[in-house]
Amino acid sequence: MWRQWIPFWHPGISPHGGDVDLLFSGLLVVSSLVLGLLFFLLALFCVRYRASNPIDRGHQTSKSWHWEVSWTAASLICFLALFVWGASIYFQIFRTPPEELSVFVVAKQWMWKVQHTGGQSEINALHIPVNRPIRLVMASQDVIHSFFIPALRVKHDVVPGRYQDLEITAQVPGHYHLFCAEYCGTKHSGMTGEIVAMEAADYAAWLASQTPSSPLAQEGGSLFRELGCSGCHGIGSKVRAPLLEGVYGKPVPLADGSVVTADDKYIRDSILLPRSQIAAGYEPLMPSFQGKIDEEQLLRLIAYIKSLGGHGS
Ligand code: HEC
Ligand SMILES: [Cu+2]
Structure with missing residues (x-):
């Protein structure tokens, strides 16, 4: 090569x-x-029309269109x-990645926190299997960061307040640099990490060797009760709220007549900005959880709702 x-x-x-x-x-x-070309012409004219050169300067042609x-x-x-x-x-x-293997990445001043769906988490490191498209769901806890892996030739901004999807595939096992490529404060230059691409078998062994707290969905389930979501969304609650079983990945008709797909972004918005998209047939009773829960709790809740069945799970 x-x-x-x-x-x-x-x-x-x-x-x-x-x-x-x-x-x-x-x-x-x-x-x-x-x-x-520019420098060549510049040099040429400098030499040709220097003061000491007795060259004919009389015939200035008019501009040639x-x-x-x-x-x-x-x-x-x-x-x-x-x-x-x-x-x-x-x-x-930057096409929309397929729902293959999802990994959550939360950027905050000044580190990358990675959450695998099995509950394994890592800081400033991301272990992935080779030759398999990985879907990264990225969010920022504070300011704009940018997820940059030179070896994979990808860079994607991570903007607070919304999810960014990015598909990555590594073809060669090894350790590669991860940088934050958007100035994000005093220790921006230290916001680096490592991508570890491994053969499928090594990856499986690595996942097993990590001590997962508990699967994300399970932790999300506890949060769902602690935060009082189940009080409204549970079966037999007094408030008329949609049951979330099987909602993930399905089309949801909204009160304004439009239909959206209940993906990660929709569920995120439903929790943080419930007024922005009201499910058809329901009163806008849900309180906003903006500022009450952080990105990591959010992704646990989403993992839980995803685990309740529905498309692609
Ligand atoms: C006070 C009752 C109440 C509480 C507490 C509540 N919700 Fe809701 N939720 C609703 C109602 C009513 C709707 C339907 C209207 C709307 O879309 O805002 C809804 C809608 C939703 C939707 C959209 C569902 C769909 O079918 O479109 C999601 C997702 C959701 N809530 C998740 C949660 C989560 C997670 C929590 C806890 C952090 C929570 N809710 C807490 C009442 C509540
Ligand atoms: Cu940063």
């Missing part, structure tokens, strides 16, 4: 790594050509082509 001979060029280990590298090289080549229009059009087409190329790769990388 020609890239091996370029210093500082770390090999990409994701399926789209080659495409990103090629695009990057293309950008580099086009920019270098433009830069080279042919030249003007053609070089503007040529560079426009060139850079638009780069844009289209980049956009097609972008859509390939």
Whole structure:
């Protein structure tokens, strides 16, 4: 591979790594050509029209529109082509990931907290099996962070107040850098971590060797009772609230006539901003839990509601 001979060029280990590298090289080549041409002309004119050169300066031609229009059009087409190329790769990388293996990532000043659905958690590290698409559900507890794994050629902002989905696939086992790529405060530069890509068997062994507190869904179940959700959403409650059994992944008709899918984002919004989307046929009685529960409790509640059955579980 020609890239091996370029210093500082770390090999990409994701399926789209080659495409990103090629695009990057293309950008580099086009920019270098433009830069080279400019500096060449600059030097040429400097030498040619230097004060001591007795050259004929009398025949200044008027502006040539042919030249003007053609070089503007040529560079426009060139850079638009780069844009289209980049956009097609972008859509390939950032498509909505399938519900395969989900891992939650919570960013906070200044660390990455990772929650596996089995209850295993880690800080500033993420263990994943190789050759398997992983769906990361990312949230921030405070400010904007950015999840950046150079070896996988992916970077995604993690914005407070909403979930971000990101699909990653590592093809080669090993340890890789994880960085926060958005300035997020004093210790931003220390907000680094490690991605550990392992063979499926090693990954299974690693999962088993961790001491899980208890599965996320189970902890979510206790929270569901402690926070009083079950008081309204339980069978036989006095308040008329929708039963959450099997709601996950199903279409939910809303009071305003629209229909949404009950995915992670919808459930999150239902808990934090219950007024924003009212389920059809119910009164807006649910209190907001904004500021009362943090991201980690939220994802436990979602795991619990998911475990109550429904699509894809
Ligand atoms: C005071 C009673 C009450 C409490 C407490 C309550 N809810 Fe609700 N919840 C409702 C009602 C009523 C609705 C339907 C109206 C709406 O969509 O806001 C609802 C809607 C929902 C929905 C959307 C369901 C659907 O079918 O669209 C979810 C998810 C949900 N609640 C989760 C929770 C969780 C988790 C908690 C605890 C943190 C909780 N609720 C606490 C009354 C309550
Ligand atoms: Cu950060």
